[in-house]
Amino acid sequence: MSDAAPALRIRDAAFSWEGGFGIEIDAFEMAPRERVLLLGPSGGGKSTLLNLVAGIARPSRGAVEVMGTDIAALRGGRVDRFRADTLGIVFQMFNLLPWLSALDNVRVPLRFSPARRRRAGDGTAAALRLLAALGIDAALARQSAGTLSVGQQQRVAAARALIGRPGIVLADEPTSALDRANARAFLDLLGAELAAAGAALLMVSHDESLAGAFDRTVRLDAIARVAGRAAA
C-alpha cells in the first residue's frame, strides 16, 4: 500500500444478500486521509456498503480496493488479516465486550494484528493515550466497559478503531445513540485523532446535520443502485 493510492476505490462492484437485497456501485473513491460522510435513508444499504469495504460481505463482481489492495481478490483468511491490519470499525452501538475493561477492549485489535501491534508500540500506553485524548481517563479505562455510558462507550470504540494506526476507519452511524452535543464532541475528538493517526474516515449516517465535520458528503443514491429493498 502506498501513500499515493486512494484510501478507497470501488469500481463496478455488485453484492446481494441472501434475502434478496442487492446493491451495485459503479464508482466511488476516497483520497488518503479524506473524511467522507455517506448519507442515505435507513434500510438503504449503507451498512451493506461498509460490509463490502470491510471485506465481510464479498462482492459477486467488481473491485473493492482498500489502501491500494483489492480485497475482493483476497481469499478468505487473507481478508481477515487485511481487515485486522488496515481497518478500524465503529458500530452504531454495543461496540464493546462488556465484561472486558475499556482498556482491554481497545487492545483487542492488537491481539489479532501483528502489524498494528508493531505500529502501536507499547499497546497499553498507546491505548491509554488514545483513551485520554478521547476523554476517558485512566481510572475509567480500567472499569469494565459495561459500566460506561453510551457516549463513553462510543469513545472507547473510537479509540479501538484508531489503535495501531489503521489506514481507514469505518463508522456505522456511531453518533445515532448520542445527543447532539455529545455527537459533536465525539466527532471533534475523533477528527483530531484521525489527523494524528493519518487515517481516512468513511462514516455513514442518515443525519445531514453532521456534514460540517467532514471533507465531503456523498449521497448513497448518487453512487449506488439498490434492488429488492425489503420492507425494513
Place this chain on the structure above:
Amino acid sequence: MSLIRLALLSLWNRRLTAALTVVGIALSVTLFLAVETLRTGARASFASTISGTDLIVGARAGDVQLLLYSVFRIGDATNNITWESYRDIAAREEVAWIVPLSLGDSHRGYRVVGTTTDFFARYRYRRDTGLRFAAGGPFDDLFDTVVGAEVAEALGYALGDRIVVSHGAGRGGLAAHDDRPFRVAGILARTGTPVDRAVHVSLEAIEAIHVDWQGGARVEGLSIPVERVRNLDLTPRTVTAALVGLKSRIATFRFQRFVNGYAEEPLTAILPGAALSRLWSLVGVAERALAAVSLMVVATALLGMVATLLASLEARRREMAILRANGASPRTVMALLTAESGLLALAGAFLGLGLLYGVLFALRPLLDARFGLYVEIGAPGIRDGVILAAVVGAGVLAGLIPAWRAYRRSLADGMSIRS
C-alpha cells in the same frame, strides 16, 4: 491477551450457565466413575469370596455347580462324599489342612452348615482376611451354633438364644428338629460373603439331629432324649464337600488329578479362583449393562453441554461480530468456542473426579458394613485418566458444532446484527 483468557472472561460473564454445565458434566462423570469403581469392587469382592483355599473337593460335579453349593450355598449336591474317602484325602501327605462341610439342613430359610471349628480359622476372603467374631466364639458344645451376621441381624439373634434347626433346605413347612434346640454361641462379623447367611454347627451336631430320623421322616415313637444322644457315636457317615489347603501350591494340579481320578468313588476337585472367574463371566452381563448405562449418562451430559452452548450462541452473536470486526478470523472464533467447551469439559471432569473421591470416602464404610462391598480407593488410575481425557476430548468435539454454526453465522451476519 490470550485466546484462553478471552474465553475465560467470556465464560465468567456467563458464569451461572457455565457453572450449571460444569456441574452437569461433573455429576455424570462422578456417576460413571462411581459405577466403574463399584463394578471393579463388586468383581473383586466376588473373586475373593473365598481365598486361601487351594482346592474344594466334592462328589463328581461340574466346577461351577460344586462352587455354587459349597461356597454360595445355592442348589444341592447330588451326592455326598463318604467319611472314608474324606479321611483318606485328609490323610494325604500334601494336605496342610482340611475343613469338611455338611449341608442339607436349614434354619428359617438360612442354610445350616456342619463343619469343624477349623472352618472359622481357615476360611479366608477378600485377600486373606479371616473370619471375626462379633460376639461369642466357635461352637464348643454339641448343641452350640455360630450364626452369620445377616442371620443374626435378620432374625434378631443374640448370644445364648435357643434356635431350632429343620431338616431339608427349604423355608418353613418342614419337619423341625424341635426337640433338640441349639444355643447361639457365636455371631460372626459381616463379611459380604455367603458366610453371613449361614448357621454353623459341628459335624456331630448334624448327626445328632438326625439320629431318630430315617429317610427324611421322624421314626414314629422313637424319640431319644438329649442326654442319650450325647452318648451315641456321632461320627459322620458322609460330608458334602471339603475345603483343602495344601502344604505347597506346586502340588495343586497333581493333587487335583489325584482327586479327580480317585478310585473308590467319583470325586471332583476344583480351584476356587478359576471356578469363581468362570461363574463371574456368567453373571457379568449385568455388570456390562451397568457400564453401558453410565456411559450413556456421560453422553447425555455432553449433549446437554452442546445444547447450552448452542443456546448461549444466540446471545453471543454480538460478541462474535465484535471480534470478527476487530480482525478475529472465523477460525479464531471457532477456536474460541472449542476452547470454551474444552474448558467446561475439563472443569467438569476434574470436579467430577473430586466428587467421586468425596462420595467414595463418605460411602465406603456404609458399603462395607451393609453390603460387604469393599472398594479400593487409590490414586486415579489409567482407566480414570482415559475416561477424563475422553470427556474433555468429547467436550472439544462437542464445541465444534456450535463453533461451526458461529463460523457460518459470523459470515452471513456481517458486521451489523439483525434480529
